[in-house]
Amino acid sequence: MSDREDQLVGDFPFIPKQERAQQKRNALLESGHALFISKGYEQTTAKEIAANAGVATGTFYRYFLDKRQLLMSLLEDKIEKLLPPEPSWENGNPEARLAELLESYGIRLNHLGLHRVLPELLLKDPGLSEVIAAAKVKIHNRIYTGLQKASELGLTWKDLDLNTLTWSIMLLAENATAKVEHSGNPAEYREIAKIICRLVFPPDILKRLQTNDKNETI
Incomplete structure (x- = not known):
């Protein structure tokens, strides 16, 4: 990954190591992916992404700074x-x-x-x-x-x-x-x-x- 792409994604609040935590993070990524496509980026909120993933809004912010960071994670290595x-x-x-x-x-x-x-x-x-x-x-x-x-x-x-x-x-x-x-x-x-x-x-x-x-x- 280039330095510029590193800046786009930024530092994550928390990077999970345990399988259960990784599953929650992956569920948020999948939820964001689906909602961004169906509703559009601007119309999607972090709260909706969390709810669709079956976790609390606070859990979203445990893994991602905001919805932009989540989207950049989805785009990582896919440009x-x-x-x-x-x-x-x-x-x-x-x-x-x-x-x-x-x-x-x-x-x-x-x-x-x-x-x-x-x-x-x-x-x-x-x-x-x-x-x-x-x-x-x-x-x-x-x-x-x-x-x-x-x-x-x-x-x-x-x-x-x-x-x-x-x-x-x-x-x-x-x-x-x-x-x-x-x-x-x-x-x-x-x-x-x-x-x-x-x-x-x-x-x-x-x-x-x-x-x-x-x-x-x-």
Whole structure:
């Protein structure tokens, strides 16, 4: 964990060592997770989290300073899981592989559920905003490096600015899950992957990559 993430979580009032105390703390985490998703962060109180976990409000404050610290504990080590995936361009059918990545990303987001809480929190929590922004830069750099390698192999459009292309890919990928949730159709992942790949590859290159992938799997 980075120093910045340490600051976001902060020092806990008490870290349980006995199993029964750990169970109470875990129950509070599970309760907060469920309530944040169902009610929203601002509408959820520490008292409600405690009641839903079956413990007294004082027990909540024994383990957490406030509901923010509980939420940061839920987000700990999960920041990158909430951000768009890194595509692979060089091997196989990039469209099919990206569609699989986007679908896996959507499943991961829905399992965590915390992406629904972030928008309201980011507006009021500069510290968390900085951490998310830094994580996005890391993913941007990895995607950009992958595009550079593909460009050096002569696979991408020659006249595109790779930095702008990278941010465009991230934006489309980041919103893929919301589009699928709205339409209820997982096939949307394939359509979004198709759009992204057409931004990256000229038609003849994309067709060649797809054909080579089919030939390798026969």
